[in-house]
Amino acid sequence: MASTPLGFDAQDAQALEEGTFSKPSNSTARSSTPIVTTTPTMIVGLDSPSASNGNGNVIPPFSNQIHIHPTQTLPTHLPPTYGYLNGIDTDTKQGGVRSLPHKKSNRALSAASIVASSTSTSNASPGAGGMEWESFKMRAGTVLRQCKRVWDKDGLAGLQQKWRHTAVPSQLARAPPRRRALALLTLVVILLFLLFSRGNSNSVGNEKAHAILRDSGVSGAIIDRTTGTHRSANKAKVLESFTNPYGFMNLIDPYAGGVFNPSILVLPDTVGNDRRFLFVARGPEKYEVIDGDDTRWEHVLGCFMIVLKRAHLNLPYLARETELETLKLPAKRKVEYLRCHDPIFDQFIGPEDPRLFFTNDGQPLLIYSQTGRSPNICRAIYLIDARVVVPGLSKALKKGGWNAPIVFSEQTDLIRDNQFNIEKNWAPFLGEKDELHFHVSLVPQEVYKYVPGMTLRALDPNPPKHNCLTSIVNAQMNRVKFHHATPLLRATLCRRGECKPDIHNTVLFGMIHVKYHPEPYLFYERRIVTWNVTAPYNYLSVSKPLTYSGTNQADPIFTVSIAWDHPSDRHGLGLNHGFLDDTIVTSFGVGDYGSAYIDILARDLLTDHEICEGFGKHSLFG
Template identity: 30%
Template sequence: MKTLELTAAEILERNIRRQYFADQQLAKLQNPLSSLAYCSDPNTHKQANYLVDAVTPEGYLARIDFRLNRPIEADFYNPNLIPYPKGSKYPYLAIVRMSPKVAGLYHHELAYCDLRWARTRTIHRKVLECATPGIKMNFGKDWKSLDGACRSFPFLQLYQGHTDPRVFFSPHGEPLMVVGSNGKSKKNCLGQFIIDLRVVIPNLATKMNIKHLPIRFPVLTELSRPDLKEIEKNWFVMYDALDSDKEYLHYDFQTRALAPMDVPANPKQYKLIGQPTPKLITGLLQNLKKGDYAANDLHQSTNSLLVTLCDFPCIPTIHNTVMIEIFHVKYLNYYELYYRRYLVVMNATAPFNILGRTENIMYAGTDPTKLVYTVSMVWNSGLYPTHKRWDDDLHGGREIWAALDSAERAKRKLEAEAEAEDFKLKQAHALENSVDVSDYPLGFSENDEVDISKGMVARGLRKRDSSGLAISSEIQSLPSIASLTTEIALATKSTTSVYTRPTPIQRISKPNQNPFVSDRYHGWLDDILLINFGIEDRESGTIHVRARELLECIKVVE
């Protein structure tokens, strides 16, 4: 019997049809995430996700030595590693926190260096060490919190420096950092700020091959929230998978709170969005007796990433792609401070409803009795590739995600129209009865802009500039670090600014590129992640993990 040989085009069409059918079946499931409830050993009741390093010979974490070329009396902890492009001289850039004593008090600083692989002297374990001298990050002159802002901890009003760095790539490829420092308002003792690392690390744009991307955060830019608290820590940025120009801030998991990054500071103008934290997560907290002098709460930990729940080149769509982040359950008493780690899985689009979580995450090579604090995670598929780069023309899928995207947008349009109509009725009722319309749960104002593409109302947000929504990479290129620093110094005497919505960046891709795909923000189950963590607030480590192993045995929200 003669075998029919298919052409490349016929194979591609067949694969597209197969993927389309599979995706339609997935979309019909009441909860697509239920497919991730699979455990590699079904005979074992999984109590923890034990992660083994996919790169080191022993499978253990890689310790990081920051002391080389920088002798200083300080501990280096809570590291952030981001990979350089393949073929670079060194594999990673590292940003780390250190707390040297200044005049008897701890002053929090950040330093960076390029890392290289090395071996320990005695047993030749594979470790990472600074290959270049560690350099302190210079953000300009420190500042104190305003008088009366630090009511609970008055000593925090002093110059704290910069703490808890969280480094990540945006979907556009920008290397950004959210960092803590003294607050700028009377309500806020310690606040959160964002900055583009290309401003403070010379030649980073060249090393990362991102000179074409404009800089949106050229100074430490203060972030805010409608109900700003005295102490704010560990916020992370989220990007809607269908519109990566829309940035959100996730403030808290304990009482879940998130909002668009450009939300007005007045809580009357905007209410926080999102569903409450499900019992699947809040149930991790223990009922501790008051006499035990102990407490436990939920702490945000890493940045967010997108992952498609199948192997490359499975076509990313709204039905098979989720957002992930690691959070902590923090236990504290007079004798012990301890963290348990869990991966949370959310919808990839606003309002990012929580879908499920893992069991407790353990890193091979760490002591379970020690404090391990997870800081950040990043896709590392460039250095340790498991497949070729995504190409819409080669791998297909445009028809699939475009059809699904069109259906989703049509659905959201109807929802938005219904929501807007409901608001008009509420507004009419408020005017008739002299009620403040901002007291309604949604908190809309009369200048609201209905965003049809997202099926939600941009509540009290600033209008976009009608002169243009994007910065052309051909028109606005990245200035040199030296000229940029000079421009900033001339433009302002302050080292910080209050957040104002920057002009959205134009994605550097084909106009009809799959919107989910991003080299540094998105990956597949067979891709490798780099997870960075501090140990006992004294040491640093990292571990290379396949996404499939991290997302195993998911417990799904009912």
């Protein structure tokens, strides 16, 4: 005799073998779960062989011979009860004895046919036929639902593939003609049911769902099904960081408190991975009282950074590779009789809002706002070569093969015609012959060319008060202010290697801020603007408002710089030039306490634009 199954004593096991078992004997080893034998009258499925119970009675493969607790083992003399229709696979073996594991079967169609059996036993209990009929209907319904799911997802090809992976064809070939005909008739009924049934509206292959997903316009937006109106009409375009698995912004030096408004300049790959990211930002202020006046000392910090990823989450962030040092940009406190037009600036002393950018020959320039030197200037714009103030930068660039001469070896204040008492947020860029220019004002548009040792003069001394920006943004000018956010870069409007850059397919572009300041809230709306690459550098287009994935409006988001992620001189165009398929690193401050960045393709910034008047009324670049 085989070993006694769990929950049965020797007497029960012998009764099972003889076919006379009706209820467990009084044994301490019996299972608390009642065990009932039923005699099947139907066989469901064709992929499992029948077996004898030792008494001459055939046990069909899908019969409910014994109801056993999941922790018990089938008696060794019984074949496994295959569960393809009810979602379990009983082929798992434990110690040579088949058991009932709790896992889903992938052979959902292995019992596609349903065949009646004339086999019965003499000890069938009353009502067994009704129980088997209910079991038959339940399993048949399960088969139909599984077939329908495959049909909705993959169609006829999916059913054919499932059919080929089952034992049904071989079983049909060996089945008697009458049973074979009944199985084929059942299959035809199933196919007709699938053919004339309505598709599942939640199916991936549903045509209506595909049409909604493909439509990126307003008509394809999410609609309130009760009112027929749109739940929200988003006016902004969301920019996602493609190196972040969630598309969110990436943090910069997340453990440095009080470091904000960062500017990142990515150096050429040849400098080495540990020196690729040059970082400068505003640092914590130092407050003191001098001669009875509140004084706030500003500082600019700088270091090299490297990209790391958080364990398990795979979230990238920029971490310090070198020590974060205060850059040597000295400033003197103004004498007491010199006051700023805006009294709040009286207490500010020192550099703020630093921005890094490359010239095409590899000069890493740093532009920032600083205490003015002249009696009538509260704050002026200064320029210096970053190699002078950032330790290790000159060595890193030389290692990478970039050793441009240092032109701005000391703090150089930029003075222009009609100088304001307080100057902030100038955007440097390279003109058509790589000369250094500054875009000073957006409305009206004021562009100045740098000439060493001379006062900057405007290209257009009388610009119009209204232009493309005021027309497209259509804001109340008494409630908003336009100012630059980043330096300007050059981009050729094709993928690298697909076209030859010229003045007709290349633009200048940069990010601007539309500053809304209805008390007590402060909000910076971000947009990308493009200009001609030739003088007088007219406006070409303005993007939709932009927002960064992972940010909110609880704190002002202040964008500081954009930079090509892998600058090179492969095509002789310089480090300031890129293409639509090149990556851009955009860095920004979160409130006055944190720093972050995103990396995106240039095409993400140069799409969804509105063309300025005179160039048509359609989207820019597709």
